[in-house]
Amino acid sequence: MKHDCQETELLISGYLDGELTQSDRQRVDLILEDCIQCTETHQEMKKFRKGVGDIPFDILTKKEKTAINKYVTTNTWANVGQLMFIVPLILLYGTGAFLMVASVIKDPEAPLWLKIGLPSIIGGLGLMVFTVVLQRIKAHKTDKYKDVHI
Numbered sequence: 001m002k003h004d005c006q007e008t009e010l011l012i013s014g015y016l017d018g019e020l021t022q023s024d025r026q027r028v029d030l031i032l033e034d035c036i037q038c039t040e041t042h043q044e045m046k047k048f049r050k051g052v053g054d055i056p057f058d059i060l061t062k063k064e065k066t067a068i069n070k071y072v073t074t075n076t077w078a079n080v081g082q083l084m085f086i087v088p089l090i091l092l093y094g095t096g097a098f099l100m101v102a103s104v105i106k107d108p109e110a111p112l113w114l115k116i117g118l119p120s121i122i123g124g125l126g127l128m129v130f131t132v133v134l135q136r137i138k139a140h141k142t143d144k145y146k147d148v149h150i
């Protein structure tokens with residue numbers, strides 16, 4: 001059958017996706033019967049699609065895929081935003097807390113309870129923030145795992 005191998009690639013792709021009309025499918029069948037190059041293209045595409053097909057993701061419709069891609073992208077940006085917010089905050093907090101504690105401890109006029117209490121409060125708060133961040137990171141990893149299995 002007379003055909004343009006390059007153009008047929010598109011047809012083969014649609015053929016594998018089951019998107020072709022009856023007549024187009026028959027045309028591809030005929031082409032595959034007598035063109036080695038197109039048969040090879042067909043085999044390659046089939047192999048590739050089988051590999052992709054093992055992932056449940058491929059079962060989804062195009063609309064769902066777009067939605068998931070969009071979700072993952074926004075999620076990534078949200079995470080970047082969170083990181084951009086949290087990291088300087090921790091640094092700021094750490095530096096500020098350190099300076100405050102240092103100045104209180106160095107101050108001979110400061111009462112003893114403040115010298116002991118302030119580092120304790122700041123240390124406790126720091127530990128709390130750290131724990132929350134750690135939990136969020138753990139939760140994020142679990143979320144990611146769930147995403148793969150949508």
Ligand SMILES: [Zn+2]
Pocket residue numbers: 003004005008031035036037038039
């Ligand atoms: Zn061909």
